[in-house]
Amino acid sequence: MHIILVTPAGPDSKAGNRATAVRWQSLLEQNGHRIEVVTDYRGEPCDLLIALHAWRSADALQTFRQHWLDKPLIVVLTGTDIYRYQKEFPEITRHSMAVADVLVGLHDKVSEDIPASFHHKLVTLRQSAEKPSPGGCPTVEPEHFDVCVIGHLRDEKDSLRAALAARLLPDESGIVVSCAGKPHNDEWHNKALNESRDNPRFRYLGELDKPALHNLMAVSKLMVISSVMEGGANVVSEACRAGLPVLASDIPGNRGLLGDDYPGYFPVVDERALAESLRRAETDSRFLAGLKAEVEALAETFTPERELEKLEFALARAVARAGNQDAAAEVP
Structure with a gap:
């Protein structure tokens, strides 16, 4: 698929949202998808859109739905979405959650802090990390x-x-x-x-x-x-x-x-x-x-293989829901 991935963090940022976007781009491209990472979405065509951050990406989500009402949309819930913006900006944040076909949570307890009406949309995945490769002997100060x-x-x-x-x-x-x-x-x-x-x-x-x-x-x-x-x-x-x-x-x-x-x-x-x-x-x-x-x-x-498996599951579920098909698949 041609996927656009929206993140509020710019190309030079080392923020978590940018790191997640870059890692997902790499993982999904390994499976043959074409991924564009953008900070400003203006209605460009794609097969599926992933937005990191329900509140910060609200304008992008609104633009996507105005242009592509029936195309699959995934919204990734950040910590500030779940624990701050749902309370400070409930209308905006929950509207973003409502227009999504799939919500991605990044830890196992997200369902406890979002409305029950959204639980059927939730896919949980754990962000991965590469296992550090053996390097030289780091300098350790023994008294510390x-x-x-x-x-x-x-x-x-x-x-x-x-x-x-x-x-x-x-x-x-x-x-x-x-x-x-x-x-x-x-x-x-x-x-x-x-x-x-x-x-x-x-x-x-x-x-x-x-x-x-x-x-x-x-x-x-x-x-x-x-x-x-x-x-x-x-x-x-x-x-x-x-x-x-x-x-x-x-x-x-x-x-x-x-x-x-x-x-x-x-x-x-x-x-x-x-x-x-x-x-x-x-x-x-x-x-x-x-x-x-x-x-x-x-x-x-926390392996890349497990994360990619869950990403592909989220994509498949979003496509199924956007197409009004039965999306009640078994979560891997």
Whole structure:
């Protein structure tokens, strides 16, 4: 099929929406589809349209339906769609959900937070990550217990929570938190720089390219994802594929990837609880090994092959629904 994929993130962006679009383009082209990734859709013809973000892509969705009423349409629900814009802009967000033939959720608990009337449209897939290839020996500072935080610095990510937790650790702790990501604005940039200057346990690395991120994960003993909302963070997929233990905020977007029984949750926006979990991971080898075993067991759920299988299922279901055919197929 000729598929247009709309993302609000521009070509030079390293935002999650752009990364998802580029990865899906690569996966679907492997199966013979022709994929155009655009940020501005103006009614161009295609066989099917995929829109990343129900709220941010609302204009594109309206334009598509005005030009192509009967063509298949897939809308991918992001964390801000599910946990913010449904409440702040319910008419726009839910209209985008209503005009879609298929809704794609990126973690297993999305159905709990969207209207029941849309459940029949929902296809759940987990974003994939390549298994890191063996490289050279990364430089590890033996006196440090390195912890990484990876992701754009913004309110939704609560990006400095691990830094605040590190301030509460005892003097004998060797924990050092390294944070990599582009700041959302000048305020976040200044906050990260100030924290890096004032907190000896925190280093702000700025935005890193993929090789540098892989190196950061390789030298780290633990990753923290402290978000207050997530639609299904790809960095969790990357950590699982790398065998990197995770401490995660207790939110649906993390539980929907790691599972309800995962032992590494901490209460959201609670640096004291996070500090306790960090210290436990540093001093209790059995706890850290248990986290590692959990993420390694989950790794096979984040493979490109599994993601492509679910993408093809979503395409087939959208085509069937747009053609008023029976779309009640078995979910792979």
